[in-house]
Amino acid sequence: MPPATTAARYGSRPTMKDVAARAGVGLKTVSRVVNGETGVTAETESRVRAAIEALGFRRNDSARILRKGRTASIGLVLEDLADPFYSPLSRAVEEVARANGSLLFAGSSAEVPEREQELALALCARRVDGLVIVPASDDHRYLEPEIAAGIATVFVDRPASRIDADAVLTDNAGGAREAVAHLIAHGHRRIGFIGDRPHIHTADERLRGYREAMAAHGLAVRGDWVSMGATAPERVRAELDRMASGPDPVTALFAGNNRVTVTAVRVLAERERSVRPLALVGFDDFELADLLRPGVTVIAQDPARLGRTAAELLFRRLDGAAESPRRLELPGRLIVRGSGEFSPHD
Amino acid sequence: MPPATTAARYGSRPTMKDVAARAGVGLKTVSRVVNGETGVTAETESRVRAAIEALGFRRNDSARILRKGRTASIGLVLEDLADPFYSPLSRAVEEVARANGSLLFAGSSAEVPEREQELALALCARRVDGLVIVPASDDHRYLEPEIAAGIATVFVDRPASRIDADAVLTDNAGGAREAVAHLIAHGHRRIGFIGDRPHIHTADERLRGYREAMAAHGLAVRGDWVSMGATAPERVRAELDRMASGPDPVTALFAGNNRVTVTAVRVLAERERSVRPLALVGFDDFELADLLRPGVTVIAQDPARLGRTAAELLFRRLDGAAESPRRLELPGRLIVRGSGEFSPHD
DNA sequence: CTGAAAGCGCTTACAG
């Protein structure tokens, strides 16, 4: 038997028009029923519902969106969906979106500026209501027309560059100061810092905090105690080996992020027991840090809270909050577990 | 100076019509330029481009989508975006989507069947081209009309229930057999199994593999050696304490997933050194498993490969591959690190 | 090479 209406063809779908025809009512009446509006007789409504059921109709929200303005979707652009730091952030953004009736587009920039821009603009072309961005680019002027056109945008983890925009950050410099002060309090004077590539905002801020804490305690920083660059294990390993050897080795390391910390833990675990243990404090907490021996002392960020805060600010903007851009800073938190409490003489 | 066109108002945007008016050409000509079609004089084209530039026009892809059919977007529904097992899977799906010119909607079901359904249907209403689903529900008949209407759907990690659909899975039973055989080969006869809640497909399959391996070696399984349920730490801790004590304690544990394994590691680490060490093999690998002492022996899945395989199958379907639903199984891989190689006499 | 008309599937504004 051939299909009764176009709607029954594979790959095509019934529309409100089809439902209206089958129920013998006008298009607008179907729309009323589908949207739960008042002013439809119970009898009419049940005829419409029967037609919807029989045809397997489901409203096309893409069409609805075109007519309505808001798309009830937001976009998230970050470095890497799979990164254990960013995945709780994503989840938090998603939860807030859900609570506000929005769907979430998610995409990874892989820390490539062009990919960030491509993704963000593709999302703008879809007319997402708003954007949460962990920036990879160092120039966000490309977003100015989009923001002016009404796409609310909140940056998270790192601020926007060359435009004035909302941002939710961790107090990176403050956390770094606390980490380094902790090592100093345990007697260290020669403290190394291995961080991510310079010009990444968080890396620069943590370096600043390191320098400030050293200066505040009257300690000079030797050039070869600081290393900024890719967080690839080979580089971190080589730099740590270098800093920890020679006539005047560092006695403690402040690791600038998660990946550096993990490599440092590996390197330290491999060193012979005879060698004096190096103290270690890392920026960013990570799963199982407490199960390692020694446990790893860290400055913990709260990525879920970063995401939640950013998304909530986004939806406040969408609800009309029109003050000038804000920068929110969340504190880091020192978690003492053992690796940061060796004295230089242990 | 008041804005020259409606397009300049805050929150509203120029359309092709505005561009056409400004450039003094027809709508279709603008469309041709925007879409890089041929058959436009260089002179006309540059007039159009100038108008686009001046107005800050960006094509509204939502409108385009409505007219074209394909939305160039796919949806991903999984248990938890932030879970370290699923986040590489998400990233892999995203990469394949990107390679195929699609954007990705992502959402977490939180293992709640109603949330899975709500999310999946919301995505269908947006008319995503396809769906990758890690199911939480045990009845997917609600998706039948959507699939029939042309929304390609691939299940991953767990199969669909009550409908016939594509699925990409790990060979859970096979992996579990290998894990348990490994413990048996190291001399264990009394082996416990703590798994996730029954009726979760992967949990049931791993239990099956455990039983099969025991049976294959002529070993009976005592009822109190098996515990299926929520993977909350308190429960796992209590069950492990129970199994490892009493007159006839287990000498080895096969942990049914990541979360169970981590809790087991904690519990074992807390036991006094005097107690005989329990051997442990976990299902699922996890970061730093090699840095723990002892390193944790696991059956590793490849979540990124699961995601990639599922997404690639999805796009093959979208390109017209219309064979009947397939079930692909990827192998697990035993990684020996120390925790699974204690004999019962150590 | 160029453009006017119709239509994608809805909602809005209005009339009966």
Added chain:
DNA sequence: CTGAAAGCGCTTACAG
């Protein structure tokens, strides 16, 4: 309580 018309911003099919 109900529905016909217009329109959201594009693309398609067609004509000049």
